[in-house]
Amino acid sequence: MPLTHLEPSPEQIEQEKIYRTMGLTESEYQEVVRLLGRKPNYTETGLFSVMWSEHCSYKTSKPLLKLFPTKGKRVLQGPGEGAGILDIGDDQAVVFKIESHNHPSAIEPYQGAATGVGGIIRDVFSMGARPVAILDSLRFGDLNNSRVRYLFEEVVSGIAGYGNCIGIPTVGGELQFDDCYNGNPLVNAMCVGVMKHEDLQVGQARGIGNTVMYVGASTGRDGINGATFASEEISAKSDEKRSAVQVGDPFMEKLLVEACLELTKHEALVGIQDMGAAGLVSSASEMAAKAGVGIHMNLDLIPQRETNMTPYEMMLSESQERMLIVIKKGSEEEIKAIFARWGLHAVAVGEVIEEEVLRLEHKGKIVAEVPSDALASAPVRHMPSRVPAEYTANQAAPVWKPEITDLAGTVHQLLTQPTLASKEWVTRQYDYMVQTNTVVAPGSDAAVIRVRGTKKGLAMTTDCNAKYIDLDPLEGGKIAVAEAARNIVCSGGEPLGITDCLNYGTPENPEVFWEMEQSVRGMAEACRVFETPVISGNVSLYNETNHQAIDPTPVVGMVGLIDDLGRLTTASFKHEGDAIYVVGEAAPEFGGSALQIMLDGKASGKPPVIDLQLEKKRQDEVLSAIRKGYVSSVHDLSEGGLAAAAADAVFGTEFGADLHFETDPVTELFSETQSRYLVSVPEALRKEFEATVAGAVLAGSVTRSENIEMHFVTESVSLRRPELEKDWRGVLSCAMSAKN
Structure with a gap:
């Protein structure tokens, strides 16, 4: 109800249950009365209603957040303050946090996104750090929907408008599209700052x-x-x-x-x-x-x-x-x-x-x-959880096997899906070079900025495959952290720690709460294996429209340390004649894959399974090879599998590739089996690389060509880089030029 100077009396507030319109439950209001020893007036009722809201109190998620590891040898400040802080040596520290502005962006997208960026920047500089980078993690619905296009355009404009004007580069992030976000976009903003230990506030x-x-x-x-x-x-x-x-x-x-x-x-x-x-x-x-x-x-x-x-x-x-x-x-x-x-x-x-x-x-x-x-200190709510029938059905479902007769056409179709297509329509609106610290701009596995006055760099990324989590939240939670760590490693960085933004539906739904429980457990397990403590974060619940929840989307923001920018790596091939290796074997794991979603229109079955110990071993080996100078480029194999990774490695270059495999072409090209990398290595360093990275299989070489040639036992595939890249780059621009 509108506030007037003649505020309702405590008796009227109770009698008319005005506190319910403010968001307090019956039991919470009675707890307020007990704490005060009297009935609250209008202002006091408002104070409790906002502070005890889920958004401020985390009263539903607190029991789950306790599962995260928050301590570590580098942790200077963990959860509980404006942002988390990690030591990066030389009496310096990195400060970072991610937060959501989903609901405001759904109804007022420009200001919702802009103020999301402004708020997360304040969290960082309130710790005594100078903000040096912004990242985002965005989810929207079907771009054929005019309302979705409007939200997308305004959110990107809001992020760009605020970040560009304030003079902090927006250096990276992620962007995905799925129908489940049609009415409820996700707008998560992350800020990274740098400070001296002595300035900590x-x-x-x-x-x-x-x-x-x-x-x-x-x-x-x-x-x-x-x-x-x-x-x-x-x-x-x-x-x-x-x-x-x-x-x-x-x-x-x-x-x-x-x-x-x-x-x-x-x-x-x-x-x-x-x-x-x-x-x-x-x-x-x-x-x-x-x-x-x-x-x-x-x-x-x-x-x-x-x-x-x-x-x-x-x-x-x-x-x-x-x-x-x-x-x-x-x-x-x-x-x-x-x-x-x-x-x-x-x-x-x-x-x-x-x-x-x-x-x-x-x-x-x-x-x-x-x-x-x-x-x-809002009263904690211990919510019931229930295994969704859909999860049980997916676990029991037969292995999904794609039927493909045109490999080249399928690769082309896959790379022109909005989630896998170029994000240049977005990133060209961002000033990612302001402050002149940006070393790796948007488009590689992780963004990288230099730490001024040193040879060090900070690698940063945001990641989450919500389809995996929707199918199996425990396994998907592990993968979300693992993929972020792989992206840091692919840039030559040591993963240090994470901030998370846990986006879910209504926690009163026992099936949604079960998804929260399981995905947090998976994330926590991966964090312990990778020694990447959770130092800050945000929980965003009630992401539903007309009782339709989004896919569970716990976004991972990770920062890593590059001890010498002279060993920085990116995804693009660098030299003609370099040997191309694939690290890790592909298995026929297509549940929740980009290929399955493209062909079936939905995710089903089991997602890829991840072995966290194997993942950590390969991360350590690949990082060691990078630091020893054995590699020219590194790219992780994730959404879209090897087909997408190989294309990424040649786009924006004058190179092609000549690849040979003795495996099933569909599995090799499109499987999203975890813990895999595409690496190019100077010919003279092949032995050293092979001795450092177990499981690296020679697949071919970098060519000065406009083609990606892929040869299998039964057939060959030839992809023309110029045509493929042109279509890949034009997807979002074309979609956004459609009439609203």
Whole structure:
């Protein structure tokens, strides 16, 4: 209901069950009454409703998140702060996190995507790091659908508009299309930053009597109830909640980045946190709870860009480009001077108090007083789970065998599927060279940026094959982490750690919760084997439209360390005459494959099975070969199998390939068996490479040709690179030129 100055009384809130419209369940409301020892007023009810929403509290997913390994020799900061931090040597660290903005992007795609980027950037610089790269992970429905094309175009424009204006390169990511995302696109944004150890900051309100300051842009009425909106299913009524979508200003954020990075050098800074989901109530209550203290704030002092804003509106607004900081008492003028130089607000609005409450004052009255720890600690929900009948049927299904009579035509058709086609239509809208640190631009296995002042580089990627997870969430969860690690290794990097964005349907559905359980278990197992702890992340639930859930899509964002950029590798062939090796044998595993989806229109059966120990062994061997200088190019075999990998290796070059196999052509070309690589090796280094990488089979050589020649015992396939590449590059441009 619309808020007025004559707010409903606590008795009216209870009697009319207004708390339900805010998102609180009956039992949660009664728990609030118990915690307070009285009935909450309207503002207090709003504080609990937003902080106890799924989007802010993770009350459903917390039991599962405990399964992830979060410790490691490089971990400087794990989950619980704005972003995770890993040591990269030389007193330097990499900071990164991924988050979702799915619901806002479904109804207001430009601003939804733009503010998703803005929010994740603030999470990184609030830790004391300079943001150096952005990645994304995007999912959309059928491009023949005009609404899907509109969402796709606006989301990409939003990401480009914000990232380009703020001056942070968007260097990589992933993009997939499937009907299950028709009504509910996924927009996940990842930010990577670099910092010195000594600059590490945390979001804690320590020190009784210290000053709480509000810095950045003014508060408006945009984004109110954004967190609760993101904790419910998308429906025909979602358009009515456009006001729950924030509006971003990248130029203001650029100023805020510089001001806050200057602030982190000041000895008076005690704690800093972004006003993201749930706005001021989230930053204030979480900072207080983490330090075991309270905060008293005078809301009359909050910079407001609209008149007559109520306490409820000010506390729940998700206006962008704002931070809450705690500084040592007496340093207020010095801090104001820093922000004044950047043309930003810096206002003392409260103080840290010993009593562990969030106390809000407005127009001379206390309008809310609630335990800060209670706000930040929603009751955990232990959900029932049930094995889906569809999973059981897929496990029992006979092995799917494709029937192909035209191999060359099938390769061409496969490479022109939107998910496998060139993403240049997207990446050419991104400024991926700004800051001049980008060494490998979008299009290879992983993006790479240099660490200035060193010979080191950071490799980064986002990955998830949702079809595998839909068929078998345990196996698919393992594969999601393994593929990310392979992509890092293919660039010459050592996988360090991950951030995840767990996108699922409604957790009240026992089958959806079972998918969550199993995929998290699979991811956690892989993380332990690869020694890649989970240092940050996000959970996005209720990704459903009209009770139709998306495929379970737990996206993995991974960062790796390249110790010497002189040993950097990419997927493209480099030299005529290089030997071409395939590492790992193909098995007839087509469940959930790009080929199956193209031919059958759906995924079915069992996905590929992964042996994590074998995967780790091959990753170590391939990385060793790269670091010893034995290889010219490396590319992992994933979606589309060898056919897609071989094409990727010649596109954008003047080379072709001459390949010979004594295996079944369909299995060799299109199987998506895991733990496999396509590698080119200088002829003079073949023996050294073969001694380093077990299971490497010589398949042919790089040619200076316009053809990819593939010879099998029973037949040969010849693919013309120029024609194939032209069609591959034109898919998305052609689709987006269609009339809406």
